[in-house]
Amino acid sequence: MLTIALPKGRLADQTLDLMEKAGYDVSAARDKSRKLILEDKNAGLRFILSKPSDVPTYVEYGAADIGVVGKDTLLEEGRQLYEVLDLGLGKCRMCVAGPAELKNKLDEIPNKRVGTKYPNITRSYFEGVKGESVEIIKLNGSVELAPLTGLAEVIVDIVESGRTLYENGLDVLETVADISARLVVNRVSMKMKEEEIKPMIAKLKAALAEE
Amino acid sequence: MGNKFYTPDGFNDQFPGICGFKRELESKLRNLFLLNGYEEIETPGVEYFDVYKEFVAEEMLYKFTDGNGRLLCNRYDGTIPAVRFCAGRNDQYPVRYSYIENMFRAGKSGGGKLSGFTQGGIELLGASGTKSDAEVLAIAIKSALEIGITDLQVSIGQVKFYKGLMRQLGIGQEEQIKIKNAIANRDTVTLEKLDISKEDKETLQLLAESGGTYDTIDMMLPRVTDEDAKEALGNLREILDIMGNYGFLKYVSVDLSLIESLDYYTGMVFKGYTYEVGFPIISGGRYDDVAKSFGKDIEAVGFSISLTLAITALIRQEKYIPAKGASVIVGGNYEAASATAESLRAEGTPVILDTTGMDEEALENYAKEKGIETVMYMDGGNV
Numbered sequence: 001m002l003t004i005a006l007p008k009g010r011l012a013d014q015t016l017d018l019m020e021k022a023g024y025d026v027s028a029a030r031d032k033s034r035k036l037i038l039e040d041k042n043a044g045l046r047f048i049l050s051k052p053s054d055v056p057t058y059v060e061y062g063a064a065d066i067g068v069v070g071k072d073t074l075l076e077e078g079r080q081l082y083e084v085l086d087l088g089l090g091k092c093r094m095c096v097a098g099p100a101e102l103k104n105k106l107d108e109i110p111n112k113r114v115g116t117k118y119p120n121i122t123r124s125y126f127e128g129v130k131g132e133s134v135e136i137i138k139l140n141g142s143v144e145l146a147p148l149t150g151l152a153e154v155i156v157d158i159v160e161s162g163r164t165l166y167e168n169g170l171d172v173l174e175t176v177a178d179i180s181a182r183l184v185v186n187r188v189s190m191k192m193k194e195e196e197i198k199p200m201i202a203k204l205k206a207a208l209a210e211e
Numbered sequence: 212m213g214n215k216f217y218t219p220d221g222f223n224d225q226f227p228g229i230c231g232f233k234r235e236l237e238s239k240l241r242n243l244f245l246l247n248g249y250e251e252i253e254t255p256g257v258e259y260f261d262v263y264k265e266f267v268a269e270e271m272l273y274k275f276t277d278g279n280g281r282l283l284c285n286r287y288d289g290t291i292p293a294v295r296f297c298a299g300r301n302d303q304y305p306v307r308y309s310y311i312e313n314m315f316r317a318g319k320s321g322g323g324k325l326s327g328f329t330q331g332g333i334e335l336l337g338a339s340g341t342k343s344d345a346e347v348l349a350i351a352i353k354s355a356l357e358i359g360i361t362d363l364q365v366s367i368g369q370v371k372f373y374k375g376l377m378r379q380l381g382i383g384q385e386e387q388i389k390i391k392n393a394i395a396n397r398d399t400v401t402l403e404k405l406d407i408s409k410e411d412k413e414t415l416q417l418l419a420e421s422g423g424t425y426d427t428i429d430m431m432l433p434r435v436t437d438e439d440a441k442e443a444l445g446n447l448r449e450i451l452d453i454m455g456n457y458g459f460l461k462y463v464s465v466d467l468s469l470i471e472s473l474d475y476y477t478g479m480v481f482k483g484y485t486y487e488v489g490f491p492i493i494s495g496g497r498y499d500d501v502a503k504s505f506g507k508d509i510e511a512v513g514f515s516i517s518l519t520l521a522i523t524a525l526i527r528q529e530k531y532i533p534a535k536g537a538s539v540i541v542g543g544n545y546e547a548a549s550a551t552a553e554s555l556r557a558e559g560t561p562v563i564l565d566t567t568g569m570d571e572e573a574l575e576n577y578a579k580e581k582g583i584e585t586v587m588y589m590d591g592g593n594v
Contacts, residue, residue, distance in 0.1 A: 061324075062489020082397040182400070188484040188491065190397075191364045191464070194422060 001044050002189075002196050005064035007052035011181055014089045015068045022200075022207035044196070056081060056184065065189035065197065071179045072158055076118045082190055084201055085183035088208060092179045093172075094121060098147050098154035100171040109153055115139050115146030116156040125156065125176045144168050221316075221326025229522065231534020233329070236358040236518055237311050240331040243357050244309035247350055249333045252308050254292035256315075260284045262295050265504050266475065271318040285315035290498070290513055293334045298505035304337025311518070324490075325519060332495075332515030336502075339510040341446050344479045344497055345453035351493050351514040352459050355483055359530050360521055363462050365483040365493065368469030369447055370476045372431075375440030376418070380411050394419045394468045410434075418467045424451055427465040446479055475501070481514070487527035492520045536581070537561040542574040543589035551587060 006012040006029070016026045028040035029047040039046040048064055056079040059067035067081075072094055074083065096106065096114075106112075113135045116122045126134045137152050144164055146152040158179065159165065159172055183204065190197060218224060225233060241251065260282035263272055272284040286292055289310045297306060311331040318326075333350060335343055348367065355363045373394075377387055386405075393401035397419050405412060414434045421427045428444050428451075435441055447465055454463050469480050476496040483493025495514025502509035525531045539555060541548040542565030552564040569577060571588045578586045 060489060062487070084397050084399060086400040185397075186489050188489050191366060191466075191484045192362070192486055198422075 001041075001046055002066060002193065002200070003046045003048060003064045005048050005050055005055045005058040005067035005069075007055050007069060008049045009052070011052070011068060011070070011090050012049060015087065015181070018087065018089075018204060018207055021210070022203040024200075024203075053077070059184050059186050062186045062188055065186050065193060066200070067184045068181055069184055070181055071177065072118065072121070074182060074184070075121050075124075075177065078120060080187060082185040082187055083182050084185055085204060085208070087181040087183055087204075088211075089181040090179070092158050092160040094118070094156065094176040094179055095159045095172045096125075096154055096156050096174040096176060097144075097159065097165050097170050097172050100169060102154065102173055103171060106154065106173050111135065112154060113137055113152040114154055114156055115143050115152035117141070117143060118156055121176065122156040129176075144170060219326075221324070223325065223327070227536065228533030229531075232531060233518060233522060235534065236521070237329075237331065239357045240311060240354055240516070240518075241309070243350070243354055244331070244333055247307075247333075247346075249307040249309035249335075249350075252293065252296060252310055253312070254286060254289075254296060254310070256286045256312070257283050258286060258292060258295070263287055263291055266291055266501070268318075271316055273315050273317045286312065287316060288314055289330055289332045289515055290334060290501070293513075294336070294501050294509065294511065295505055297334075297336045297509060298502050298507040302337075304509070305343070306336045307333065308336065309333045328517055328519035330515040330517050330519075332513060334511060334513035336509050336511045338512070339499070341449045342453070344446065344512050345450045347495060347512045347514050348450060348463075348479075348481055349454065349457050349459060351481065351483060351495055351516065352454075352457075352462055354516050355485070355493060355521070358516075358518075358521055359525055360485050360492065362486050362528070363483060364485070365463045365481055366466035366469060367447060367450060367463055367479060367481045368466050369443040369479050370470055370473055370496075371446075371478055372435075372440045372443035372467055373418070373470045374473070375437035375443060376414070376435060379435060379437040379440065380407065380414075382407070390415065391470060391473065395471050397468060421467045422464050424460065424463065424465055427467070431467070443478070450479060472496075478512075483516070485521075485524045485528075488520050488524045490517075490520060492517050492524065535561075537563040537583055539563070539585040539587060540565060540574060540578050540581075540583045541587045541589065542569050543571070543587075547589035548587070551589065 006015055016029055019026050025040065025043045029038045031038050037046060037048050050058060052070065053073050055067040055069040056073060056077045058064040060079040060081055068087065070090055114122050115137045117139060119136045119138050122136050126132055139146060143155045143157045146155050147170060148168060154173065156176060162172060165171060185197060260274060263284055267287050272287055274282055274284045277283055289312060293308050293310065313327055313329050316326050333347065335347055352365060382390065399416060399419060402412065402415050402419060417430065428448050432444055454460050469482060475498055477499040478497030480496030482491040484491050493514060493516045497512040499510045502511065539560055540563045541552045549564055552562045555562045565574060574588055575586055
């Protein structure tokens with residue numbers, strides 16, 4: 001029996017589509033009830049639906065063998081996992097954004113205040129890549145408000161189309177990382193359940209190649 | 212009231228049934244280590260920070276100061292104190308030490324990962340060569356089996372192979388860090404994007420996804436020209452041979468992607484896994500350079516097994532048998548009861564003697580509540 005942690009929402013459905021294409025019977029997981037654990041004994045699969053940012057936790061501790069999670073969450077959580085496949089779903093960018101007039105002038109502001117939902121990614125980008133200290137202000141949503149209200153000079157956040165930014169007079173200043181959904185595997189499960197997991201990775205890879 | 216009812220984050224009390232079970236496992240380990248000639252040592256649990264500072268990230272150590280303001284820390288593992296101890300003495304090598312002790316790891320805790328836990332382990336110091344590697348690996352496997360972990364998978368790697376391969380591929384320092392992380396995380400996405408030849412990419416891909424036993428070694432051998440890398444594969448092949456002699460081949464596989472601690476380990480490395488816990492329960496390898504930090508040249512190899520994780524696994528695998536308390540309670544006339552208790556104890560039966568003057572009914576109820584099988588109520592002086 002393999003336990004698969006899926007992030008609630010669109011990404012879960014897209015992952016199930018892909019698994020179906022790879023030849024897995026995932027009808028049990030299509031159940032639209034409010035059950036959090038969906039099991040199909042015949043297919044040998046158990047799905048758990050969790051908050052996206054909790055998926056790496058379930059997988060790291062072995063409560064789930066496999067998980068699907070955005071690269072943004074992986075970078076932020078820094079968990080000990082095997083990251084085996086780029087599912088190409090949920091593509092977007094992690095960016096530094098701010099008022100459009102800051103374009104190419106970001107480095108001129110000393111001791112920047114940065115609003116973000118991703119304090120770890122922000123710290124490792126500014127300290128590790130750019131080599132500067134910043135003041136990180138942890139926020140939980142509508143991060144765009146931070147530069148508009150003067151709480152922070154810039155933000156670090158996920159950008160898909162950029163519409164929210166543009167409509168608020170903000171723009172992408174720098175790209176931190178490209179983001180998409182990844183298939184992650186618990187390090188112990190990879191050894192103990194190799195016979196189930198390796199073929200699954202291969203089948204998903206083949207299904208992806210077809211697309 | 213504050214925090215006085217609670218244990219600090221990452222630390223647990225051991226309840227009676229589990230504590231007794233744990234002591235039984237410890238005895239089994241202690242016995243196994245002794246049978247193989249590994250003498251037990253006890254280090255104080257408090258070390259100078261200097262002992263650890265080259266090996267462990269500062270934030271992972273619990274630190275405090277002594278009366279002279281010198282920085283101390285709690286014991287983080289069994290190996291470093293054993294090497295410190297060994298380096299400070301002039302002993303005839305090789306020496307074989309074992310330990311069963313509590314370890315203290317600060318940093319990220321909570322959510323199931325403990326900061327205080329018990330490890331048993333051995334260190335074979337002043338001994339090089341594959342046969343020494345294989346001895347430690349075999350004892351690691353025996354120790355898991357001995358305490359009831361029979362669903363066991365042990366992955367063996369070789370950091371010399373990886374280092375040799377990097378030399379062979381002529382990959383720069385910066386790129387190496389990227390590759391190291393990608394391999395350790397089996398991140399084939401990153402490996403695919405590397406700017407190296409198709410064949411080299413394939414080699415790295417195979418390395419990242421390696422499993423199997425002799426087949427993996429045979430597959431890798433034609434791909435390497437570096438002498439160290441070749442030697443590393445030879446070392447793994449001989450280790451597999453020796454595991455075969457023990458009948459342990461079914462437990463082991465080769466995983467060349469075990470390269471997390473490249474600065475610490477210098478040769479073969481291994482990790483052991485079982486069902487129902489998401490972390491390795493066994494970890495070990497060759498660490499020839501550690502003693503250099505203490506001014507000595509001592510080639511060494513060792514392993515540790517986490518009793519705490521093993522017990523979690525045994526409980527979830529339904530192999531946990533709670534340790535029993537007393538099987539008899541004696542009450543009533545104190546003198547008579549006391550004499551009876553002592554004579555039963557002399558035979559080796561664990562007995563509780565009632566010291567609170569319970570009547571027969573109270574004694575029966577108490578025994579029922581506590582799961583004590585036999586109740587003996589003495590009246591007068593008659594037994």
